Amino acid sequence: MFIAMNRFQVKPGSEAAFENLWVTRESYLGAMPGFIEFHLLKGPKAEDHTLYSSHTTWVDRAAFEGWTKSEAFRKAHARADNKTGESLYLGHPKFEGFEIIQSERKSDAAA
DSSP states (O other), X not given: OEEEXXXXXXXXXXXXXXHHHHHTSOOOGGGSTTEEEEEEEEEEEXXXXXXXXXXXXXXXXXXXXXXXXXXXXXXXXXXXXXXXXXXXXXXXXXXXXXEOOOOXXXXXXXX
16 A cells, blocks of 8 residues: 655644635545545644645555546646635645555454
């Protein structure tokens, strides 16, 4: 499996607008071959930003790369620059990709 993550440093006071962009977007992920799941994570606050991460899981790196080359990817990211006003971010998102080496899950864990 493969995990693709983007980390965002969101400017103070822009958290609600950032979250709204994600909640109201058309993602198209569910129709992509090899897609498993998506999470939007909210992390710690620093003096100059709040850390967020988008996290997708794929059957393999090839499935993720297929997503990034698709028309669905272009459509899903059409609003990523927030054309409604000033940038919500400090800098650009930082991409990180990981091959899963080992996984463990409690058999009766709630999803």
